[in-house]
Amino acid sequence: MNQHAAAPSGPDLAEEFLDRSTPLGAIRNLLHRYPAISPAVVLIAAVAVFGALNERFLEPSNLSLVSQQVAVVGTLALAQTLVILTAGIDLSVGAVMVLGSMVVAQTTVQNGVPAPVGLALGLAVGLGAGALNGFLVTRLKLPPFIVTLGSLNVFLALTLLYSGGATVRGGDMPALLTLTGETFAVGGVNVTVGVVMMLVLYIALALILQGTAWGRHVYACGDDPEAARLAGIRVQRVLASVYLAAGAILAVAAWIQIGRSNAASPNTGVDLNLDSITAVVIGGTSLFGGRGTVWGTLLGALIVGVFRNGLSLVGVDVLWQTFAVGVLIIAAVSIDQWIRKART
Amino acid sequence: MTANSTSEPILQATGLVKTFGRVVGLDGVDLELHHGEVLAVIGDNGAGKSTLIKCLTGAEVPDEGEIRLEGERVHFKRPQDARAHGIETVYQTLAVSPALDVAANLFLGRELRKPGPLGTVLRAVDKKRMRQRAKEELAALGITTLQDVTVPVENLSGGQRQAVAVARAAAFGSKVVVLDEPTAALGVRESQQVLEMIANLRDRGVPVILISHNMPQVFEVADRIHIQRLGKRAAVITPKTHSMTDAVAIMTGAAQEDPR
Numbered sequence: 001m002n003q004h005a006a007a008p009s010g011p012d013l014a015e016e017f018l019d020r021s022t023p024l025g026a027i028r029n030l031l032h033r034y035p036a037i038s039p040a041v042v043l044i045a046a047v048a049v050f051g052a053l054n055e056r057f058l059e060p061s062n063l064s065l066v067s068q069q070v071a072v073v074g075t076l077a078l079a080q081t082l083v084i085l086t087a088g089i090d091l092s093v094g095a096v097m098v099l100g101s102m103v104v105a106q107t108t109v110q111n112g113v114p115a116p117v118g119l120a121l122g123l124a125v126g127l128g129a130g131a132l133n134g135f136l137v138t139r140l141k142l143p144p145f146i147v148t149l150g151s152l153n154v155f156l157a158l159t160l161l162y163s164g165g166a167t168v169r170g171g172d173m174p175a176l177l178t179l180t181g182e183t184f185a186v187g188g189v190n191v192t193v194g195v196v197m198m199l200v201l202y203i204a205l206a207l208i209l210q211g212t213a214w215g216r217h218v219y220a221c222g223d224d225p226e227a228a229r230l231a232g233i234r235v236q237r238v239l240a241s242v243y244l245a246a247g248a249i250l251a252v253a254a255w256i257q258i259g260r261s262n263a264a265s266p267n268t269g270v271d272l273n274l275d276s277i278t279a280v281v282i283g284g285t286s287l288f289g290g291r292g293t294v295w296g297t298l299l300g301a302l303i304v305g306v307f308r309n310g311l312s313l314v315g316v317d318v319l320w321q322t323f324a325v326g327v328l329i330i331a332a333v334s335i336d337q338w339i340r341k342a343r344t
Numbered sequence: 345m346t347a348n349s350t351s352e353p354i355l356q357a358t359g360l361v362k363t364f365g366r367v368v369g370l371d372g373v374d375l376e377l378h379h380g381e382v383l384a385v386i387g388d389n390g391a392g393k394s395t396l397i398k399c400l401t402g403a404e405v406p407d408e409g410e411i412r413l414e415g416e417r418v419h420f421k422r423p424q425d426a427r428a429h430g431i432e433t434v435y436q437t438l439a440v441s442p443a444l445d446v447a448a449n450l451f452l453g454r455e456l457r458k459p460g461p462l463g464t465v466l467r468a469v470d471k472k473r474m475r476q477r478a479k480e481e482l483a484a485l486g487i488t489t490l491q492d493v494t495v496p497v498e499n500l501s502g503g504q505r506q507a508v509a510v511a512r513a514a515a516f517g518s519k520v521v522v523l524d525e526p527t528a529a530l531g532v533r534e535s536q537q538v539l540e541m542i543a544n545l546r547d548r549g550v551p552v553i554l555i556s557h558n559m560p561q562v563f564e565v566a567d568r569i570h571i572q573r574l575g576k577r578a579a580v581i582t583p584k585t586h587s588m589t590d591a592v593a594i595m596t597g598a599a600q601e602d603p604r
Contacts, residue, residue: 033496211468213455216448220441230439231512232424232453290443 031339035284035292038335039299042282042328046303050310057313064183064190066305071194072097072260074301075253076272077279078201079246081297084280085209086222086242087289088137088144093250094272095155096129098265100254102159105168105264108177115176123251129155130247134240156270163266170262180259194256201249206294218242222289278325279304282332286340303328352415353378354551355400355431355520360409362395369395370406371575377520382542382552384562387572388595393555394524396572400553401433401522402426413519432517434509436525442498446490447471447478449497450512481515482507486544489537503534510541514550521545522553527561539565559588571595 031037050057076093083090100122108118129151136147170178180194209215217238220228225235258264283300285292304325311321353376362370370392377383387393398404400411402420411418413429420426423433440449451474457463458470478493487507490500497505506526513521523542527535535558542565545552556562562569563583571578571594579594579601593599 211471213457213467213469216444216452216455216469219443220452223441223443224439227439227441228452230423230433230435231441231449232427290441 028339028341031335035336035339036296036299039283039296039303039332043299043303043306046306046310050306050313054310054313057310060188060190062309062313066302066309067189067195068192068260069309070301070305071192071198072253072257072269073272073275073279073304074298075198075201075249075256076276077283077297077301078198078205078294079249079253080273080276080280081283081285081292081294082205082218082242082246082249083144084222084277084285084287085218085289085292086239087225087287088222088239088242089148089277089287090133090144090243090246091148091273092129092133092152092155093246093253093276094270095152095159096126096247096250097253097257097272098267098269099129099155099159099162100125100251101258101264101269102163102168102266104177104254105173105258106163108174109168109172115174118174118177119251119255122254123248126247126249126251126254127244128247129250130244131240133247134243137243138236138240152273159266165266167263167265167267170258170264173258173264177255178259178262180256181262182259192259194259197252197256201252202294202298205249209294214238214241219290222291224290275304278329281336282328284332284336286336287333300332353412354414355553356412357396357400358410358412360396360399360406360411362399362404362406368575370399370409372409373572373575373577375400375570375577377551377553379551380546380549381567382546382554382565384554384556384566384569385572386556386559386562386569386591386595387578391572391595392575393572397433397522397524397553397555400426401431403433427516430517430519431522432513432520433522433524434506434513434526436528440497440505440508443496445496446482446493446500446508447475449508450474450478450481450493450515452512454516477515478511481511484544484548485511485514485541487511487537487541501534502530503537506530506534506538507541510538510545514541514545514548517550519551520553521550522555524555525557526554527556527558535561559591563588563591571601573597 056062076097079093080090103125104118104122107113107121108115113121133147133151136142137144180197181192183190183192209218217228217233220231220233221235221238229235257269261268279301280297281287281300282303283292283296283298285296307324307328308321311324312318355377357373357375360370360373373392373396375396385393385396395404399406402423402425405421411420418429441452444452455469456474458468462468463470475493482490482493490504490507497508500508510523510526526538530538539561542552542554554562554566566583569581569583569591571581571591573595581591581601590599594601
């Protein structure tokens with residue numbers, strides 16, 4: 001390749017536009033290029049601090065508990081990441097998951113449908129909800145915030161109407177439905193099938209986003225939809241497919257949720273939509289779209305899980321835990337804004 | 345690819361009419377682009393430059409008139425149609441995706457897939473090959489300031505971003521490259537780089553249509569200059585036979601010229 005000697009003397013090289021003049025500027029550029037670094041640092045620091053404050057924190061049984069607490073939110077946050085990468089937002093993730101879990105549980109327990117068919121129906125609910133959100137966003141051109149605020153309420157009402165407000169106990173369900181709650185030991189830590197499923201979804205989506213044209217288009221659509229359109233990308237089609245994919249992930253979240261709580265309840269997990277957004281934001285994905293990684297989101301979900309678990313082990317009131325998560329969100333977005341200034 | 349086929353223009357528009365309600369944007373415009381030339385299109389605001397270019401690149405559909413590409417009648421309904429025929433456009437808005445790297449931007453919307461089932465079944469993109477091709481394309485255009493094609497475009501200067509956009513057009517614009525005010529957002533030195541790229545494109549045999557407000561730039565790089573006035577072609581001049589003052593006079597209607 002051309003050596004630097006062949007280039008006209010220096011100042012036009014890309015490096016010129018990166019501010020390396022101060023150590024702080026260098027850090028900012030590093031974070032700009034690898035946005036998952038800051039949540040990773042926060043997670044390691046949090047684990048170290050809580051481990052020092054309370055010896056029970058790092059015990060295998062407690063780490064197992066944290067991983068289980070993160071499994072559901074982490075899966076919801078994965079769907080949320082996909083939507084937020086397109087500069088959208090999905091307020092209905094929790095409601096879609098709960099509706100899906102109720103459909104899976106009720107059809108198998110009350111209607112006697114075979115468990116795999118019940119799960120397929122749950123997947124259909126997720127895809128249907130994603131298709132509806134995607135249709136409203138891309139065809140009626142409504143803002144995603146409004147669309148999903150509306151569909152959140154619609155899905156919540158449908159859940160309560162359909163279930164009659166009744167919880168289905170895990171003991172009444174076929175074993176396949178509660179499989180996600182089964183544990184096996186990895187190096188002394190009990191890991192649930194649900195946690196493994198979540199991790200598999202993360203790996204799959206990370207590969208898809210980085211390694212396929214569709215993944216690149218998702219970033220491009222969130223980054224600058226007009227530039228994407230001029231480059232020949234069918235932006236509306238990509239957006240619709242994103243909501244559909246998010247719906248499929250939410251169906252898996254419904255399954256994980258049934259195993260985690262060993263029940264399907266119309267009231268559990270409804271408020272997880274905000275937690276999923278929290279995980280995404282803390283994970284360094286920009287709410288303005290086009291920037292972020294699924295690994296950042298996983299770190300974000302782990303940070304929230306570690307904070308809640310660690311603070312309660314140390315004996316901090318649950319309200320102060322919520323307070324701490326709130327501070328985390330604001331700090332994360334502030335850092336994101338500061339990093340974005342790295343562009344010239 | 346020398347200009348031996350001067351008899352037949354590669355791109356020819358005749359009698360283009362485009363109205364927007366009661367506003368006449370184009371009032372029977374003709375345009376010819378020959379092989380291996382840079383044709384500048386200049387004109388005052390509202391003279392119909394943009395509308396003319398939009399008709400040629402599929403962003404607008406003319407009400408009347410015909411467009412021929414290599415003698416074949418073509419009908420562009422959307423930008424993709426023109427692109428499929430080998431006409432690439434660079435927009436003044438620096439239409440690149442800031443967070444994606446240089447190579448990803450060059451191949452945005454037409455990514456290369458990996459060979460074998462990895463590409464056909466799993467639809468995996470071939471990053472290595474795209475980076476290699478991106479480097480070759482930039483080198484062919486004489487762009488030496490972009491050594492690293494894995495840099496996100498937002499870390500580049502305006503001129504370098506425009507270089508990416510021009511390289512993208514050059515890589516895929518097999519027949520014609522259209523540049524709409526490519527230097528409008530750029531500084532002096534960066535504009536110069538873009539002009540060099542345009543000259544480079546022509547030397548590779550790719551005919552270029554350049555829309556610009558900037559007279560010195562037009563006179564520096566263009567082979568012929570199409571002057572648009574009041575929705576019509578007022579004249580076609582060359583930098584050799586006319587001065588900038590002449591061009592301005594024709595643009596503003598102070599001087600008349602045979603519109604051929």
